[in-house]
Amino acid sequence: MDYDFQAIEKKWQQEWDKRGAYEVKNPTGEEPGKEPYYVLDMFPYPSGAGLHVGHPLGYIASDIVARYKRQKGYNVLHPMGFDAYGLPAEQYAIQTGQHPEITTEKNIKRYVEQLRKIGFCYDWKRSVRTCDPDFYRWTQWAFSQMFNSYYDTDRQQARPISELVSRWEKEDPTWQTLSEKEQQARLMDYRIAYLADTKVNWCPQLGTVLANDEVSEGLSVRGGYPVEQRVMRQWCLRVSAYAGRLLEGLDKIDWTESLKDTQRNWIGRSEGAEMQFNIKGQDEPFTIFTTRADTVYGVTFMVLAPESEYVQRVVTEEHKTEVEEYLAWVRHRTERERIADRKVTGVFTGSFAINPLTEKEIPIYISDYVLAGYGTGAIMAVPAHDSRDYAFAKHFNLPVIPLIEGADVSEQSFDAKEGRMINSGILNGLEVKDAIARMKAYIKEKGIGRVKVNYRLRDAIFSRQRYWGEPFPVYYKNEMPYLIPDECLPLQLPEVKDFKPTEDGQPPLGNAQVWAWDEKNNQVVDKALIDNTTVFPLELCTMPGFAGSSAYYLRYMDNKNDKALVSREANRYWRQVNLYIGGTEHATGHLIYSRFWNKFLYDLGCVCEDEPFKKLINQGMIQGRSNFVYRYIGEGASGNLYISYNLIENPEYKGKVQPIHVDVNLVHNDVLDVNAFRLWMPQYKNAQFVYADGSKMDEDNPYISMQQEKNYICGWAVEKMSKSMYNVVNPDDIVEHYGADTLRLYEMFLGPLEMSKPWDTNGIDGVHRFLRKLWNMYENISDGEPTKEELRSLHKLIKKVTWDIEHYSFNTSIPAFMIAQNELSALKCNKRAVLVQIAVLLAPFAPHIAEEMYHRCQNDGLVIDAEWPEWNEQYLEESGVKYPVQFNGKVKFTIELPKGMSKEEVEKAVLATEDAGKYLNGNAPKRVIVVPDKIVNIVL
RNA sequence: GCGGCAUUGGCGGAAUUGGUAGACGCGCCAGACUUAGGAUCUGGUUCGAAAGAGUGUAGGUUCGAGUCCUAUAUGCCGCACCA
Numbered sequence A: 001m002d003y004d005f006q007a008i009e010k011k012w013q014q015e016w017d018k019r020g021a022y023e024v025k026n027p028t029g030e031e032p033g034k035e036p037y038y039v040l041d042m043f044p045y046p047s048g049a050g051l052h053v054g055h056p057l058g059y060i061a062s063d064i065v066a067r068y069k070r071q072k073g074y075n076v077l078h079p080m081g082f083d084a085y086g087l088p089a090e091q092y093a094i095q096t097g098q099h100p101e102i103t104t105e106k107n108i109k110r111y112v113e114q115l116r117k118i119g120f121c122y123d124w125k126r127s128v129r130t131c132d133p134d135f136y137r138w139t140q141w142a143f144s145q146m147f148n149s150y151y152d153t154d155r156q157q158a159r160p161i162s163e164l165v166s167r168w169e170k171e172d173p174t175w176q177t178l179s180e181k182e183q184q185a186r187l188m189d190y191r192i193a194y195l196a197d198t199k200v201n202w203c204p205q206l207g208t209v210l211a212n213d214e215v216s217e218g219l220s221v222r223g224g225y226p227v228e229q230r231v232m233r234q235w236c237l238r239v240s241a242y243a244g245r246l247l248e249g250l251d252k253i254d255w256t257e258s259l260k261d262t263q264r265n266w267i268g269r270s271e272g273a274e275m276q277f278n279i280k281g282q283d284e285p286f287t288i289f290t291t292r293a294d295t296v297y298g299v300t301f302m303v304l305a306p307e308s309e310y311v312q313r314v315v316t317e318e319h320k321t322e323v324e325e326y327l328a329w330v331r332h333r334t335e336r337e338r339i340a341d342r343k344v345t346g347v348f349t350g351s352f353a354i355n356p357l358t359e360k361e362i363p364i365y366i367s368d369y370v371l372a373g374y375g376t377g378a379i380m381a382v383p384a385h386d387s388r389d390y391a392f393a394k395h396f397n398l399p400v401i402p403l404i405e406g407a408d409v410s411e412q413s414f415d416a417k418e419g420r421m422i423n424s425g426i427l428n429g430l431e432v433k434d435a436i437a438r439m440k441a442y443i444k445e446k447g448i449g450r451v452k453v454n455y456r457l458r459d460a461i462f463s464r465q466r467y468w469g470e471p472f473p474v475y476y477k478n479e480m481p482y483l484i485p486d487e488c489l490p491l492q493l494p495e496v497k498d499f500k501p502t503e504d505g506q507p508p509l510g511n512a513q514v515w516a517w518d519e520k521n522n523q524v525v526d527k528a529l530i531d532n533t534t535v536f537p538l539e540l541c542t543m544p545g546f547a548g549s550s551a552y553y554l555r556y557m558d559n560k561n562d563k564a565l566v567s568r569e570a571n572r573y574w575r576q577v578n579l580y581i582g583g584t585e586h587a588t589g590h591l592i593y594s595r596f597w598n599k600f601l602y603d604l605g606c607v608c609e610d611e612p613f614k615k616l617i618n619q620g621m622i623q624g625r626s627n628f629v630y631r632y633i634g635e636g637a638s639g640n641l642y643i644s645y646n647l648i649e650n651p652e653y654k655g656k657v658q659p660i661h662v663d664v665n666l667v668h669n670d671v672l673d674v675n676a677f678r679l680w681m682p683q684y685k686n687a688q689f690v691y692a693d694g695s696k697m698d699e700d701n702p703y704i705s706m707q708q709e710k711n712y713i714c715g716w717a718v719e720k721m722s723k724s725m726y727n728v729v730n731p732d733d734i735v736e737h738y739g740a741d742t743l744r745l746y747e748m749f750l751g752p753l754e755m756s757k758p759w760d761t762n763g764i765d766g767v768h769r770f771l772r773k774l775w776n777m778y779e780n781i782s783d784g785e786p787t788k789e790e791l792r793s794l795h796k797l798i799k800k801v802t803w804d805i806e807h808y809s810f811n812t813s814i815p816a817f818m819i820a821q822n823e824l825s826a827l828k829c830n831k832r833a834v835l836v837q838i839a840v841l842l843a844p845f846a847p848h849i850a851e852e853m854y855h856r857c858q859n860d861g862l863v864i865d866a867e868w869p870e871w872n873e874q875y876l877e878e879s880g881v882k883y884p885v886q887f888n889g890k891v892k893f894t895i896e897l898p899k900g901m902s903k904e905e906v907e908k909a910v911l912a913t914e915d916a917g918k919y920l921n922g923n924a925p926k927r928v929i930v931v932p933d934k935i936v937n938i939v940l
Numbered sequence B: 001g002c003g004g005c006a007u008u009g010g011c012g013g014a015a016u017u018g019g020u021a022g023a024c025g026c027g028c029c030a031g032a033c034u035u036a037g038g039a040u041c042u043g044g045u046u047c048g049a050a051a052g053a054g055u056g057u058a059g060g061u062u063c064g065a066g067u068c069c070u071a072u073a074u075g076c077c078g079c080a081c082c083a
Helices: A005-020 A058-072 A087-096 A101-119 A133-147 A162-170 A173-175 A180-188 A238-250 A259-268 A293-298 A317-332 A337-338 A387-396 A431-445 A544-550 A552-558 A566-574 A592-605 A672-678 A733-737 A740-749 A761-777 A789-806 A809-825 A831-843 A847-858 A902-910 A913-918
Strands: A038-042 A075-077 A147-153 A157-160 A194-202 A208-210 A228-237 A270-277 A286-290 A301-304 A347-354 A361-366 A377-381 A449-454 A475-476 A479-481 A516-518 A523-525 A535-537 A578-581 A613-618 A623-630 A641-643 A659-660 A689-691 A715-719 A884-887 A890-896 A927-931 A935-939
Touching: A005 A101, A005 A689, A005 A733, A005 A740, A038 A058, A038 A552, A038 A890, A058 A075, A058 A740, A058 A789, A087 A101, A087 A566, A101 A733, A101 A740, A133 A147, A133 A194, A133 A544, A133 A592, A147 A592, A157 A162, A157 A913, A157 A927, A162 A173, A162 A180, A162 A377, A173 A884, A173 A902, A180 A479, A238 A259, A238 A592, A238 A927, A259 A592, A259 A740, A270 A293, A270 A847, A286 A449, A301 A387, A317 A347, A317 A913, A347 A659, A361 A884, A431 A449, A475 A535, A475 A740, A552 A566, A552 A592, A592 A613, A592 A623, A733 A740, A733 A761, A733 A935, A740 A761, A740 A809, A740 A927, A761 A809, A761 A847, A789 A809, A789 A831, A831 A847, A847 A902
Parallel strands: A038 A075, A038 A578, A301 A361, A578 A613, A641 A689
Antiparallel strands: A147 A157, A194 A208, A194 A228, A270 A286, A270 A347, A270 A449, A301 A377, A347 A361, A475 A479, A516 A523, A516 A535, A623 A641, A623 A659, A623 A715, A884 A890, A890 A935, A927 A935
């Protein structure tokens, strides 16, 4: 019987559904329950284009682990859901008027269909989507909790804001004298979710603000539109309060070093000192932050960020106009301009500071190379040892004092933190490292500063001026925000007539008619009723994409719960994600926000682990592999002649051809289906070809077949997988043509999971062939006792595959199966005892065919529930000698011997060994190697 | 500029703890079966005629290095005026 993968796959997918084979249960009551294991994929945003062949890569890997762990006897949680809020659906809605809910629904349906075909073992009953009110009520709930919490820096955890209030009531006499509004304003500075006027990344084309990780080089990551800086009143999350814990937490989790480094980089801890500098003629000093306390003696000027609050204090009357002009100029510059044009700019304030060590007067400048958001927004400039200060000093002709012996600062600064200090008073003669420590101690002692740790991580801006997102559970009374009570959640996203912002620049929710809060009756009412005494306006912004994706992994644990995001019991059982697989693009976004969110919930006591993802693997990107045809554009070109790739370097054609993308689906193993090409697009209808052998197409009979050995070879290149390159491969087509099992195997076979690699269909036949050959082994199963060789093959395979899965090295398992298949079919093995085990081992990788093969051996039960076999070393070893290998008539093996033997003694001992003697035949070994302890290598 | 990762045949890639380099697959070559082959099966395939050489390059540690160390080149990724 042929390997009819279509029938097999359909049959078993239906069977699994029927039996509810992948439904996962939380343990109930007294019953101890199996050991839990939680494997998670980063849930996708369901785009209109559907899945391409790159998306399932990580899903296949996690599916293999999930199935393996099941077979190992774990209770495995392996869910899938959808990150359903997002910009594309909204933009589509603006263009077409189609409600985003409808497009999203349609796209999800398509995704589910595509995923189902690949045979993943998801428990679809646990699926979540971020745009479901049942889901986003918990996103809103978490926001409310953040609003009602502050970060206690002494205890290093979030605490209820009511604690702060009662403390102030007791300890701060001014608190009682404040009006309600003033009290609210003061609390706003402490809340973890707070409203603030902040400089934001505003993207006019998208009509919304963006978080820092959504902006790259002054352009929006999505769409690539220019982004400008604006001050707006926005919701923010106090992520920065968690900077220290987010950094320390990295040591507890099993992520790759490079990903941890990216996060460390983003958090950007730097240890330094805050120092106070007096301003000439003023009493109040101002504070700067530096990591180079050792260079104080070389400070020749000070610089403030343009937005610094110190600016107004230090500007003198006669410099006022100049400074104002500069500030105005800085303000109108976009982020993009700043990056593109990094020339030195700045202005003198007219004031002078006093260097606390040298007592010298130094001028204070303003420049946009100093950032307001970092440190104190003010620096001490040491031009000799900081390249930015150096550039500034050269431009404004300020003095440069070298502080390190032997450093030549006539052309450029010496930034390295090494060498011996000079010109530095009490630090002279010290190494830089020691000088930093000495100076820190000194400033503490003299009370002119303190040791300080700074983080680069900023608070997350949490408002988006968009429609398709979670509404804030917030209304405004007396211009201050108040929460909608938890029991009224979810606050459902209202209907709007138009998804565009309103004409007066309000977010799209400004178009909603029924969008006001009746405080008395606790309900949403028509906004015409707003009277600001009982009915109040609701927040018009919605939450950003990362809101819904920050805690979704918790919801899977208990997705039907309508009392809590996740019950205590469910969370105690599943605890955290054991294995999380997804792309690197979330390294500084989702993976920071999720960790923050989880730590906040941990502080609240809602979750029992303070890190959400124990082990994380970043699967590589699958790039496209584009194919090209080469149009002849030389003399007498008709524009219709295409030259085979192998000929384009010939003198006849060299430099006279133009590569043109051709749909990869018309190409097989780089050979063009010329007939399909002619039918592909009208302009290729009359295409003529010069084939690989140099012959031209027969004009009378253009529709030649492949039989004539006239191939047209295409060129290729690795590019991003995209429609415009005609290199998108749809998994549906692969499943149709080769089957889901082949697709799964082949994606794994392509290379290491974590590496980026091009999708190249050229090898897929080999994998498919393997499955077919394996299939044929199951034709005539017999019940005989397996031989030693057969068992050796089998146990080698068990050992290898087990090791591979445990180490997430899936690409090396497929060859192991191929080897086993080769060996066993060479041995003509058809023993049930062997074949059934092969099916069990193959089940995580190619579940459908494994299920069918298992069925042929067993007749009942599901292979996915079959116990994972153990290997037995006994079958792998040979009589006392460990791992003897024969090759080219030589033998090499290792034997354990006592320490301290001489070479001669070893030789004798080796010859005395029965097994060695067998190989040596009484001859002296050519080489004997004694490695420190007792391992010996013998080469004959 | 800072940080991380990579570099092995014609190609994708194996080599798990420092111990047979090139597993497995593609491609290619030869053969078989075929009217036919883009099907299937069998054998061969690192380079070199051979001696030999060989894991980007140059050194080092080691009995032994693709693997460890030092320098260097190239490519990819992340961050980037963060004091």
